[in-house]
Amino acid sequence: MLSVALRTLRARWTGFVGSFVALALGVALLTVMGLALAATVDAPDRAPERFAAAPLVVRGADTLRVATPIGDRTQPLAEPRALPATTVAELRRLGRVTPDRSFAVRVPGGPGDLVGHPWSVAAFAPYENVSGRAPRTADEVVVSGSWTRPGRRLDTDRGSVTVVGTVTDRGFEHAVFYTDARAARLAPRSTQLVVDADVTAVRNAVRDVPGVRVLTGDGRRYADPDPDRDRAALTALNALFGTAGGVTGFVSVFVVASTFAFAVAQRRREFGLLRTAGATPGQLRRTVLAEALLVGVVASAAGCVLGGYGAPVLVRRTVDSGLAPAWFRIPGQARPHEWPSAWPSTWTHAWPHAWPPSWPHAWPYCAAFATGLLVALCGALAASWRAGRTGPMAALREADVDNRPMTRPRWAFGAGLLLTAAVLLFLGTPGDLLHRKTYVTRPMLLITGVALLAPVVVRPLTRLLTWAPARLPGAGGLLVREHTAAAVRRTAAVAAPVLVTVALTGSLLGTTATLNAARAAEVRDRTAADFVVTPPGGDGFDAETVRALRAVPGAEVSASAGSAVYVLEDGVALIRSGARAADPAALAATARLPLAAGRTADLDDGSIIVNEEWARHTVGERVRVWLGDGTERTLRIAAVLRTGTGDNGVYVTPANAAGAAVDRVDAALRDGADPAAVAAGLRAALGERGGRVRTADRWIAAVSPGTDRTTRLGFLLVLGIALLYTGISLVNTMVMATAERTRELALLRLAGATRGQALRLVGAEALTVVAVGALLGLLAAGLDLAGIAAALRLQSAPAPVRLPWPALGAAVTACALLAVTAAVVPAARTLRHSTPAPG
Known part of the structure; x- marks a missing residue:
């Protein structure tokens, strides 16, 4: 049968071109997706960035750890704890202590990811002065990079400031440095300190404070913003390429099987003639399978080679589009900065770095080759079985x-x-x-x-x-x-x-x-306010601003803060739920919660509003939870929200969200109040602190x-x-x-x-x-x-x-x-x- 198959392929090669092309392209796609997926296994080791020159960093508790029968379960805290004042005082006796603060800054026309810091922490990166001088007054700043110059006046969401100096661009952030006093007013809460003292003495000073970490050496990277972003990026890429691989695998298998079946079905007349000449059904099946095997081997091999050239091109496009970090690459391939600018040279330079691949990197080729061969055989098997069961004259009739x-x-x-x-x-x-x-x-x-x-x-x-x-x-x-x-x-x-x-x-x-x-409909249905006030940079309003907003005549004001609540389900799963902390009476006036049971007004400091996704969601039942700062509480369920699309979180009172900053103020009009006057009053209450007042419709359109x-x-x-x-x-x-x-x-x-x-x-x-x-x-x-x-x-x-x-x-x-x-x-x-x- 193999010799017959070889002769058939040689004589009728044009009839097999379609199957060959479909299979080779399908295997190439599978190879590309497999190589991209294999590249998401490991992230490179990242060195400290903001604190590369710092002696050591003391970081407050930022992780919730709960013991379970199968080991500890952890979740990052929504509200990391600041070090106690007594501990900070003891650290100051050991050496120089520099509080670190970070907050978002918005400048029209400037970089979209500006972040503010106190000037005293600039030396720990270290940032080097390029031009100008250090800030001395509250309205002076120093910026990193070359997007602006000294002497320029900037209108920020934190107030108008003058640029008095610039520092080197370190590549990991766009920084704006304020005086230490101004930064402390803009971000009063500090959860980590740079300490210049003996590390053993520092460890002894903080050992009785739960959750506090002393970071030295490479561990200082955990004081950087989003230290696990590389791992998170790989997780996202793994999901992306896993989904892409599944979809493309399905499409390629589907199309290849369909093409093979159609190619065999086109030869019904030929099969009929062979049956008339005395060929048995088994011989026909074996011939077709032998042909599929030969085509499958050659096409799968060609697809693996093509996929090896195509994978770096996909990675380059992924990096250029911002879906992957700049360091992402196929194992063994040149790094992005080493890529040639011309696409043909990219292909010719990429392959030698990856071939022959080591076993950990060879599985995509093996999997794609085996899948292509299997699909070729399965696609031909179904059609050959039908052709083999057809009698000689019947085959000719249905040709x-x-x-x-x-x-x-x-x-x-x-x-x-x-x-x-x-x-x-x-x-x-x-x-x-x-x-x-x-x-x-x-x-x-x-x-x-x-x-x-x-x-x-x-x-x-x-x-x-x-x-x-x-x-x-x-x-x-x-x-x-x-x-x-x-x-x-x-x-x-x-x-x-x-x-x-x-x-x-x-x-x-x-x-x-x-x-x-x-989800947009849910946001509209939940919002009963006429105006929504949001803070500058998304950091939160201070207590003085909230009091001024509540004093606006004609407005029923509900200030709420975003936080989180953690619950241990089935004794082993530590689940985090997004939470909002608000006063129950004001919340009822400015929001329409999708309640399945209970009442919003029943919420108090000893209760919680949960949703139907919680394992325990019966009104009156008591649940053991951990608040956003890790505090353990047992709260009564006051009401239950419908599940919806999954965005209906939980609600607590401000007493159960210590440390959470007010990040939204809803204002509903009282009877007879003038909307224009209330809007003007809200803007006046914000004053120089900054913030944005929008009608409910505009806010819904912006956050939908x-x-x-x-x-x-x-x-x-x-x-x-x-x-x-x-x-x-x-x-x-x-x-x-x-x-x-x-x-x-x-x-x-x-x-x-x-x-x-x-x-x-x-x-x-x-x-x-x-x-x-x-x-x-x-x-x-x-x-x-x-x-x-x-x-x-x-x-x-x-x-x-x-x-x-x-x-x-x-x-x-x-x-x-x-x-x-x-x-x-x-x-x-x-x-x-x-x-x-x-x-």
């Missing part, structure tokens, strides 16, 4: 017309996948259905199920789409209807890439749009949840890779389908059709097939989004289904252009070179 496009296994698998998707939809909890991993993977079951059952509806669907054209004068519409309806397998195979394209676009983008609409940049770019990456591949596969399949129609096109010319009429017929058939695929893709996407809408209703957060019509229109248009081009160009070549003469 031109698909009388039985659906086999029993296809019925079983298609129905099984749709049933599995339905079971997962109705048996899973509503909250699980809204998780990204679920709503990204669930469409795959629906798409595959709809594609497997597509031949059932292809014939009636094509007749419906061509009903009107078939009744027009001339035979064109009638021929389009009969050709597409008769060749069910060909129509289904060509429509498959369109189905995947439309279904993935509609499902992924439609789900995020629907969830965002539901949307798809963040990272998630949006991640989805575009996933969709871009998947849709690029399906587009190539669409062209590949269309060329294969047109190539087998040489005799049919010649007969059309013999029947009197002109070359232009034949080409228009081919183009119209291609458009019809694209329409079939688009409708099936919309069906799959609609089923998926219906599940999302049902889950939202069960979560008490109903929202209309949002289909991304512009994106869908662009996808269908692109598919139509590709399909028509891929059908008409080969047909034109065929008609020009192989049309027989009449007679």
Whole structure:
């Protein structure tokens, strides 16, 4: 059988090009995703940044640690604790103590990530003076970098200041240095100190204070802002490339299997002749499998090589778009600053660094190669089994017309996948259905199920789409209807890439749009205030500002602070829930909480409002919790919020959120109050402290949840890779389908059709097939989004289904252009070179 397969491949190599291309591209995609995923395993060791020259740093308790039967569980505290005053005094006796403070600063036209510090900590980076002098008064600052110059006046959200000096840009932040006294007023609370003293004496001074850490050497990096950002970035990239790998793996397996099955189905006449010549069904199956094995080995190897060249290109684009940090690279590849600027030289310089890969980095190649080979064999197996079971004369009869496009296994698998998707939809909890991993993977079951059952509806669907054209004068519409309806397998195979394209676009983008609409509706429903006041830089209002806002005539003011509450569920899971601390009476006047049980007015210092996601959520029940600063309390449940989309957190009183700064003030109009006068009073109360007063509608529009940049770019990456591949596969399949129609096109010319009429017929058939695929893709996407809408209703957060019509229109248009081009160009070549003469 192997020798027969080799001869067949050599004699009919053009018939296997489509399968080879589809498989090689699929394996290349899997290799690229695997290499990118392997690169997310380890982050580089990061040295201290802000405190690289500091002798040591004493950091207050910033971690909650709770003992459980299976070990300690930890969570970062929402409100890290400052060192006690007595401990700070003792440290001052040991040596020089410098409090560290950080706060956001906003300057129109300046960098968006400006952060303020006291001037005394600049020496610990160390920052070196470039020009000017140190700040001496409250309205003087020194900035890092070259984005401004000494002498310039800046209008910041912290007040107007004058730049009196600049320091070197250290690369990890854009800093603004104030005098120590001014920084202390802007950020009164300090949770870490730089101490110039003997480390042993410092450790002895703080050993009785729970949670305090003395950071020296490389440990000083934990005093930097977001010290675990590299690990967090790798976690995000792991999720991104894991999702992209899953989606592209599904798309490539789906398309490759469809292409292989179609390629084998095109050879029904050949199989019929072999059966007539005496070949047994087993011989046919072994021949087809041997051919698939040979094509699979060569194509998979080519795909691995192509993927090795493509992975650094993907990494470069990921870094350039801001999805990955600058140090991210494929293991063994050149670092980003070593990349050549020209793409071809990037390819030629990247591969030698990675080949031959060591085993920890070789698994993506092995996995992609094995997957490609397995898909090739499975794709050929199903079709070869059907060809082997067909008798000689039956095979010849069904060579031109698909009388039985659906086999029993296809019925079983298609129905099984749709049933599995339905079971997962109705048996899973509503909250699980809204998780990204679920709503990204669930469409795959629906798409595959709809594609497997597509031949059932292809014939009636094509007749419906061509009903009107078939009744027009001339035979064109009638021929389009009969050709597409008769060749069910060909129509289904060509429509498959369109189905995947439309279904993935509609499902992924439609789900995020629907969830965002539901979350925005929740924000509107929860807000009963007329005005919302927010602080400068997002740091919080001081007590004096809050008192001034509460004194505004005609306004019912509710000041709230963001914090967190921790609960130990099932005795082993330490769960963090976002919390807001507010006065119950004022909260009831300015907010409409989505209560499932209880009353907002029942909240007091000994109680808490939880949501239905908590394991214990019965009004009156007592729960053991840890507050944002780590304090352990047992609180009574005063009310229960509906789950919603997951953004309904918990509520406590300010007494249970010590250290949390007021970051939002809601103001509702009292009866008869003038809105303009209240707004003016709120702005006057802010004075020079800074802040922003907005109407509730404008604030809701500004904070309404949307798809963040990272998630949006991640989805575009996933969709871009998947849709690029399906587009190539669409062209590949269309060329294969047109190539087998040489005799049919010649007969059309013999029947009197002109070359232009034949080409228009081919183009119209291609458009019809694209329409079939688009409708099936919309069906799959609609089923998926219906599940999302049902889950939202069960979560008490109903929202209309949002289909991304512009994106869908662009996808269908692109598919139509590709399909028509891929059908008409080969047909034109065929008609020009192989049309027989009449007679």
